[in-house]
Amino acid sequence: MYCPYITGLETNGVDLADAEALPSRAAAPLAGVGKSTVNRHRAGICTCGQPETPEPIGRRDSVELGESGGSFVYHTADPEPIKNWDDVLTKLGVDPSAWAVVSKTVKVSRWEQSARAKDGSRDRVWLSAYRAQIAPKRDDAVTDSDIEAARTRIQGWQLPRRIPGTGIGAPVAAVLNLADIQGGKDAGGGVAATEQRLYDGLENFNAWVGRQRAGGRNIEELVIVNNGDPYEGCAGNYDGQLFSVELNLRGQMNFVLDVWGAYARELYPQFDKGQFVSVLCNHSEMGRFGGRKNQTNDADSGGAFLAESLQRILQGRPEFDHVKFTIPNDEMNVYADISGVPVGLNHGHKIPGNDATGFEKWLNGQARGDRKAWEAKVWITAHRHNFQCFDLGSTTVFQCPSADGGSKWLRDMTGKFSRSGILAMLIGQHDPLGWSDPVFL
Template structure:
């Protein structure tokens, strides 16, 4: 008489008696590798039975050509009635890559671009008022256009449109108490995502190809410039070099020529060419680096500003920045003379006072990082950092806002 335990034991496969449905799989961010997976039916093109052994979805993987190895043999196996029979077994080893996520179709891309180009605020020219001239500084950091995380391109576009409306409202509030005569729009780096090389799964997650990403950024920058620059007597566009827009070859993440080979710098120069042909932008000054990581400018009131992306700064928080700045001043007197530093790269807002200068680390405009949240639980809010470069303030700035 058999017991329930006996019946369960009979149904449970044992390594020494179950000759198939076993093997090994190694997962990586780029794909997977199966080793000695044994099944009782041949695999032709559908690898679903193999991935099902590991509770994985075969539809997200595709086999890498010429990596399939297989063998077959007959083996004695015990049937349910106790008799023994011969079964044909098949063993496979192969490498797989993750399939790219679907790129946005051309119709969707054109729809997005049309929405950006047609978005408008009421045309206005801001009037100056008595008082010390101050400069409004608007920082567009880590847009990473084309990234799929956080809602993808559609959500990034909406954040940028909402951000422009928020900036306009903030300028209205600031104009009640300050004589804003100048506006700086800063590209603080990583305006587009890139397609490969910055991290393992990048190629498989972006929604726009490189051409689409660069057009997206140019549309957004042009919208901000056309909306905001004509409102002020003086204007500046400041751009920095960064890591995600380095123009590497063969999909590599690093420049193969020099630091000047920057997609972000190219887009800044392209924007300058577009706007320089129009008289309403004759008053705009441009700070576009060649291969310099630090970019400096002086505001209408004489406040000295320094910008960089921050990917060359080792360490975090005030300690890391202080160590970096101490080294910079050995060969760059402008670094020490700077009153307000603006960086980005680390995707979250920080601010600290170092005595000789104040430092702002900008939040990002992208949709966040799933990897960072999975690894650490940390996350940050997207937004635009804005402040007034104010010579009347002891720190050289006032009225900082997270928009």
């Protein structure tokens, strides 16, 4: 700070370089000081090179530090507020990479004090005493730069913009369930209304696939399922069946083939892979011969026969050479790998009860003898002519609505009626459940 030689030269308007070219004896009068003052400056022991204010004398810094933290007292004559505590901790012998000052505990007191400069002159200085707590430095503490980075990240986030057909994620299958068409049955407008509903369903399914694809779903496979009871039969299922059905057996079976054929013709060529999965059912047991009991065996199934007929119709046609058929012999449970997800299917006429309780009891039994029954991540069943879906933990169960015209008997007995429709969903490994986007068409 104060150097009488430099100050004197400035006061007298003498250039320092000119004075320094002279011996101290000649330079001293130019600054109005004694020779020894010039010599002290030239020897570097004057106050020019010293801090402006001396460190306070007689005040002791202290640190108390245990394993979980501590506190310190620190004195300084520097009037600037402390911004970087690392230097202070280092001066106090505390490792700033392991410890940090808890900023909200910092207390500071200031006072003015007379201090003696090194040249012996006296001056008044402001002194500061800081007290604060020290805590272990946390690696996971959120810093200002962390917050800034998060802000940049969040503000820059955009919804993905995907163009269908280009890099659109995990492949999935669209599964279309044709359940309980009961073709030939007179209820709800009979055959004509059922046919119209099925063609409406085909159109709605096609539009739904379009929406899913436009939304970015990578649907590469189509699975059409015959979930059972594709036709009503003429006799043996209930009293009055012969009196009420609109078509004979030949007419009913041709009706089913026409409908399935239309679905196959319009839909399979739109997909890279195709499956047709068929299950056995009660209404198409061919061995009843009009009686209440099947007189041949479970394999004697009209539904399975129609699936085999469709297979023969499509065979050898290049637009269908990618379609794989799964048709049981006499097994009630049918299994299919659908886009990597194990799926179990049956008609449901061997399952007790009408809801999740019955299904769960049935599945618990199946799992004892049929490993695949337990492994199936999705179960699709039908027969009860109303839509239900239940989560059993190891599997999600879909009970399909019927495609028929409803049941006067059910409505009279219970007051309930169920909506006709076609259940579709996406199945694949795109979703932890193995399925997504179920739709009632």
